[in-house]
Amino acid sequence: MSTKVAIQGVKGSFHEEAAYKYFGEAIETVECESFKKTCELLKQGKVDYVVMAIENSIAGSLIPNYALLRDYRFPIVGEVYLHIKLHLMALPGVSLQDIKFIQSHPIALQQCNDYLEENPQFKVTEAEDTAASAQRVSELQLKDTAAIAPQLAAKLYGLEILERRIETNKKNYTRFLILTDKPEEKVKAKVNKASISFQTGNGVGSLSTVLRCFAEQNINLSKIQSMPVLGKRNEYDFYVDVEWKDQADYDAAIRQVLKHTNNFNIMGEYVKNEKV
Structure with a gap:
């Protein structure tokens, strides 16, 4: 039986990428629309772990998630840092000249501000998640729309990357915490x-x-x-x-x-x- 890990957002998101980086890919990720939902699933015993973003090197601390740590009191058993790399992606065969609209999560859009300012011809719209914007382009076959999302989303939803690494700051990291409600054996010699x-x-x-x-x-x-x-x-x-x-x-x-x-x-x- 595979380990179940709750992630905020849809498959292909940075949270799923962080989960794979920490646990390996032999896990089952469970999509959640909010961080609170991930905690509820763990509380109900429907997942084994939660992967939760807690701070970003540019945006700072995710204060609402500190409130969740306080309220649910799940033990922190690990952490993982993820290098945030943002790419512009669209349906196969679509060129940059075909694109009229760009969509992504508000923070991702903010982190690509220089690229967007250099390309004012694109109309920018906000989405609830980076990977969800890629999923929408794929499912609705939007030939005039590109998404800003992780490479994992392009692979998962069959999109082609038009522009790589369009984030303004190339040294952008997010720290994720690994939470569980099950006691784990600690090797004191390694804990630091x-x-x-x-x-x-x-x-x-x-x-x-x-x-x-x-x-x-x-x-x-x-x-x-x-x-x-x-x-x-x-x-x-x-x-x-x-x-x-x-x-x-x-x-x-x-x-x-x-x-x-x-x-x-x-x-x-x-x-x-x-x-x-």
């Missing part, structure tokens, strides 16, 4: 990254005291994100990602941090994934 959440007091220097605990134990703080605590004025949840080389240093840092925080939660300990 953790995602943690906590609250601090409102006193002067309360957050810096916590961060100093990590620094004093040689723990690298690779990400920090704050979100307001629901219904409480001037109170925040802090989400941090930390990395370490020596497990003992990490364990010592956690013991110190516990003394200075409230509602402390280790959201997941896993193996750091490099940008490749």
